[in-house]
Amino acid sequence: KASPKGRSIPNASGLVVDAPAKWLDNGIGGAAGMHLDGDAGMFTVRETAPEEAAKDLDTWKKETEEIMFQKWISADKTADGFAAIYMLDKMTMKGDDMVKDGSVVAFTVRRKIGDKIQDCSGSAADEATAKEAVDLCNKIAAN
Numbered sequence: 795k796a797s798p799k800g801r802s803i804p805n806a807s808g809l810v811v812d813a814p815a816k817w818l819d820n821g822i823g824g825a826a827g828m829h830l831d832g833d834a835g836m837f838t839v840r841e842t843a844p845e846e847a848a849k850d851l852d853t854w855k856k857e858t859e860e861i862m863f864q865k866w867i868s869a870d871k872t873a874d875g876f877a878a879i880y881m882l883d884k885m886t887m888k889g890d891d892m893v894k895d896g897s898v899v900a901f902t903v904r905r906k907i908g909d910k911i912q913d914c915s916g917s918a919a920d921e922a923t924a925k926e927a928v929d930l931c932n933k934i935a936a937n
Contacts, residue, residue, distance in 0.1 A: 810936075847904070854876070858902075875911070881897050900917045907935065
């Protein structure tokens with residue numbers, strides 16, 4: 795069996811991904827994942843709690859639609875979970891208040907990596923960057 799290739803994902807024990815250099819490592823002590831300069835995109839990967847992992851795609855979609863949701867771009871079952879891209883309200887602090895300030899493209903990929911169910915999720919400035927991040931989420935491997 796070929797060993798997983800790519801660089802270690804910071805703050806994620808034993809996970810690697812073959813990511814282009816433009817995807818920068820998150821800092822030490824930060825969330826496990828990577829980001830792009832200028833808030834162009836980011837993703838984090840974390841083990842999914844058993845009760846969350848037990849939810850099917852339809853249940854997860856229904857719960858996602860309850861908070862700041864705008865519309866689905868895609869949401870597909872996969873062999874070991876699902877991959878979804880969707881639009882959310884972008885919220886910004888204005889004084890002491892959170893106000894809607896446009897839209898953001900969000901994504902979630904739930905899949906088995908090694909022997910654990912993991913969620914790889916994040917946001918991007920545009921749909922093309924979100925699709926690139928979803929592709930990276932699907933390439934994450936256990937080292």
